[in-house]
Amino acid sequence: MGFIFSFMFDWQTGIINALFVKMGLLKDGIYWLQDxxxxxxIxxxxxxxxxxxxxIAIYLAGMTAISQDVYEAAKVDGATALHTFTRITLPLLRNISVFLIVTSIIGSLQLFDEPKLLYGGWTASQVGGPDNAALTIxxxxxxxxxxxxxxxxxxxIAYALFMLIVVFSIASYKLSMGKGDQE
Structure with a gap:
């Protein structure tokens, strides 16, 4: 994926620059990966x-697990689509949302492959990209x-990262507990 994006955003031969120049939005190519x-x-x-x-797959699985009876009852009560979404669907997907947010935060703390491959692969001379903008933990x-x-x-660095991940995991557990489950 890093190689694909480095070719897409290349300033001379990249498809993004070629597309913008062809549409008339740019006169010359942009040095995407040097800013x-x-x-x-990117x-x-x-x-x-x-x-x-x-x-999308996780949210679709969660939405299919919601009983249609709940939606039918809301429709009988005269709820609008927006009201049904904000008062029924979103609260019932709360645990899934918390799970995805926390795992995304943990994944972002562990991000390595994409920036490393985007800036020259394993033999990169430019550590961290321009002005260390792509340098991750x-x-x-x-x-x-x-x-x-x-x-x-x-x-x-490894111990600090471990502690951050533990904090986010505990926060995930606390947020995903229902109000009746807390002691």
Whole structure:
């Protein structure tokens, strides 16, 4: 995926620049991967593209588990589609939403492959992209631990990351508990 996006956003031969130039939106190509903000946006697009199908499948599974009787009762009571969605569907999908949000946060803390492959693969000379805009915690950990042989610093990063993930996991558990389940 990193290679595909690096080819799509290449400033000379990328399909995105060619499309924008052909439509008349740009006169010359943009150096997408050399701008700190644009590189962050490209990485965000990569992550959304990677996770969108998974999120849709999980939400569809949750929505099919909701009994149709609930929707029929709301319709009989005269609820609008918006009211049904905000008062029935969203609250019943709360645990699924919390699960997806927390796993996304944990996944973002562990992000490594996309930025690393986007900026030259495993032999990248440009660590972290332009102005370290694409540098992630795991990339910093790998760089410090194995490239710069600073094992103590790498271990500190790993323990801090572990603690952050534990905090988000506990928060997920607390948020997903129902009001009647809390002691």
């Amino acid at each position: 700190p903000w644009l590189s962050r946006i 990485i965000a697009i990569m992550i959304v593209w990677r996770n969108l199908g998974y999120f 795991i990339w910093k950990f790998v760089n410090d631990s194995f490239m710069n042989v600073r094992f103590g610093y790498g271990a500190t």
